[in-house]
Amino acid sequence: MTNLPLPIRPDDWLRHVFLSRAAAQGGVVRRKTRDIERIVGRDRFLAELDRRGFRAVENAGQTIIFCNRDPVLIVR
Template sequence: MMRQPDHLSPETWLAQFLDSPEARRGGVVKRQIRDVERIAGRDKFLHEVERRGFQVIENGRHFVVFCNSTPLRRVQGPRDLQIPWPSRLQAAWNAVSKPR
């Protein structure tokens, strides 16, 4: 396991992460769960995310933080397509890239 640098306190790490340019723009940032737990701790991290009005999703090995309060919606593509999506992309590409 990697050792945490002496100059990197949990507060400093959280501030750098949650005050990053992407976070300030209301974007999306992610971090590995093991790093969050090692550096700041899960509870402290989640408290700080919620304090700022951000939303966080845990997926696999990552925390994905949506740095805004816009409602999240899970979306899925149409299920009744007869042509798989990659084939549709290829067909569209072929249609627009033919020499004239």
């Protein structure tokens, strides 16, 4: 597989995610886990979550970002 250029710069991607309407309103944002890893990298993404005090969960190739500091409860 050829290494294709990234479609967006990592800084721009992070800005786009965290300035979205859902994020700005303290809601949730969903992104493909492989896109996070490919575009910004797991370590940088986790550092950004820590900086903002946000949490995230992964399931079936998707990452759900809770754009607030409220506790996350897995119901079942």
